[in-house]
Amino acid sequence: MFLSQGSFGKPRSDVDSEMVRDTLDGYLSALRKNGQICGEALHAVSGGSAIAYAYLVRPDSITRQYHSRYGIQDLDGVCELFGQEPSWQVLADEIPADFPDVRTASSLCLFPSAFDGQSPVCSMDTWDRFPTYLIPIDNDECERLCFWSREYNRMDDIWLSSGELEVPAYEQLASPSSLLSKQGRKLALAVESALHIPVYYFLMRYYGRGECESERRCPGCGKHWRRDTDTELTHFWNFPFRCEQCRLVSQFASASYDDSYAHIGEFQTKS
Template identity: 30%
Template sequence: MFDAQIHFDFQPTADLVDVSDAVSWLLSALRMNGQICGKEWPIVRRDSGCAAYVLLPAEDALSPDHHNVYVRQIIAERLPQAGLSEPRITILGEDLDGDDSCPCGTPPSYVLYTTYICLESPVRCGGCFLPIPLYALPKTNNDEYSDVISWQSNYQSCDALQMGCQVLERAATRELSRVESTLSQEGLRICREWEASTGVPFYYYLYRYGARSWARELARLCPVCGGSWRLEEPWHLFDFKCDQCRLLS
């Protein structure tokens, strides 16, 4: 991942509330298009303008080639109405805490996977297991990825609760680990739609908290088809993989 500055010049007569709203609209649209990561971006007043500091999934993430209709519309209409110039992008450098993006030209498979501390895209390459920018995949909801980002936000909220071990731990763990949960069903729907549009296998990760015994854990079967899914050797982070049901654990 890369850190970047998005700079905007604005007219002296510009209303600062309008300026802030317009910049926030653009950042939200970029997020929903998978071009920036995270949920919070500092916006700083600078001389005759302002700058937002964002995290990018790849160095070229803010290229106009990746813009969707909403990003283009905000740049063409909303920014000028608020007295703002077109944004100027400065890549500040690689983020020390972030993963590189997937270098594979054609991933052999995909995995929908995130955790409560992940800022990266929730889609991983089945070959190298590095994150894939969302804009590299077909749009999922009205020319953006709002349903995928909503799923990721919900997953991370549940993961944070079960890691906290105090409030709603059991309820959150059920959402993460049971295939019939609302969270898992939404994730599986996203996987099925992406597999249909890409023609590439798309796997869903089921969280596993633990087991009563090692023997019972080794004998665990796929929760959908009831078939054997334990791997002889781990596949990336996963010890269980059902190719028929596209499940990992």
């Protein structure tokens, strides 16, 4: 990510501050939902000119060619209001000469970042995150990835807060049949169909069954999914549990000594 300053210029004299604010809010929101910027952008009018600060995913992610159809509409509104396209300056001393290509990954994983707005599409080889605006999916699918990622992080926050909704939130994160997981797995399938690269869905695993943890079966199909990896993993993404059929991955339980809710996310035999 690269902190950048956007300069929009002075708005037309016949518009009020509320219209300026709404126009900037709409445009920057479209960029965020398309995966071009990370997190909430800040903007203000200083000395009569509008400026904004935002984290760009890549130095060129703000160019028009990467805009969604919604972003183009909002950019046209910006140009009509300010009489010009905004210019952006990257506020960083070191900028990489190139960035990894998503098509070089052998497999991908849908795993949200703790930082709001970062792409949830990761390489399972290097853990690089690939911008969603570069994935050849529909603009609406791209926005759904943004919304799903934010909802995932919201559930994660609720679970960590350990309140009355702790268990329901954990179930959303750990069960392949939860609404959150169903939405995520559908999006993972859309990305896989677009790139023709396997895309796995990450299932959280906190509560476990101690020494029996390594014997648990895939919660999707009930088949063996334990891979031959070291118990002490060097890299988190070297998931010890992976099911190619169900496109699910998971890790060893963080609290393997506590089986209070170990049944959540485990294979359930249909009665």
